[in-house]
Amino acid sequence: MKYTMSSTTLYRLSGISVLIGGLFAALAAVPVFFTGEDPASSLAATAALLRIIGDMLIVVGLPGVYSRQAQQAGLFGLIGFLFTFVYILIQGVVGDTVEAFILPFLASAAPSLVKGSPPQGLVIFFLVGGLLGVVGSVLLGVMTLRAKTVARWAGLPLIVGVVLSLTAPFLPPVVGTTGMVLFLIGLAWLGFGVWLPRQPTSQLELPLMPLGPEI
Template sequence: MDITPSTLLRGAAVAAVAAGGLFIGVQIGHPHFDVDFLTSTEGFVRNSSKAVMAVLALVGITGLYLRQVRQAGVLGLIGYLVLGLGYLLMTSSVLMVANVLPTVAGISTGYVPDVAAAMTGGSPEGDIGTLRTLLRVQDLAYLGGGLLFGVALFRARVLMRWATILLAFSGVLTIVVSSLPDPFYRLVAVPNGLALIALGFSLWRSLSIVAPEPDLEGPGARAYATSDL
């Protein structure tokens, strides 16, 4: 199989669809984010799945950006870089949650609950160091990047515009409901996941559209025939 730009973009489209579906699926029936959850097998599986989702989403938005790099302009570049940073930090944080926190839960009985509180929008009672700052940067990059990238894709007019609006809207919605209890907060994954799925399908479809052959019988036939001379 030849590796072409079209092949890579189709792979990115599949990654975006998979990321969106996984983002929604991993939140269904999600237990309360506490120490019991973090130290359980279910917690390891869900958090590892979130890491896979973040990597797939990063691949997906890279394809979305490259498909319309000229049309997206400077705003698209900024939105892509900020959102990409958000997904990179998300990958790191959920891998830490899945693999590190369970091993220290029995030793640092105060630290782990504080990290869990910080990751769900709560206020930790103790000091969790620079991790608090990194989590804030992650949230800002994810929310702000989604908004900027969604607006840039909307202005580019290449992919489904309603899906680009949904991507931007999901970032704003997350900010609005960030103070709500954990089960309601997780519902925000639905519009974001749907946006990734729709944009992935739109990217795939845009690559399948073949430009019509020029009309060699029409009035512009002579100009086309001599254009390469």
């Protein structure tokens, strides 16, 4: 017995994964407005842990969301998707893991390490991730604006959000946090556009293990 799944279903599953992940991570970023950069705050650690869940949902669904408009995206769209994907992994999954588990431990066990300058290698790692995020999100946002197959205006918060989020070292932290929330809302909006049941269906056969005698 074979189970057939349409490409529309795959796109919609990817879209709803990015939609839920983006909204979840955006809501979990709100406590940062109140806790600031305090690594010892249990609220901040809990919010970072929740953001990891949202980040992972985005990572799972983003390839399918990109493939929905891959034909219109071209080479620059592909580069934008890849850079944005790596940016979410670095700044989202890895960064939030550090905030959820490592910084709270260091704040209680070795507070002098937290107050001091971070290791140079770690700074370069996140700096590279941030630069990839700027280039990738701008390209992905422009591609989304030009590709008229999904929620095209989701490209605006993607572009504005990632630029604002990287101004955090130079402006009040609230600006950077606002930018990150906008970026995540842009991703959620993009996922919503793909989730809507408007795409034509083409059949992709996905064989599953038979559960009984073949019919």
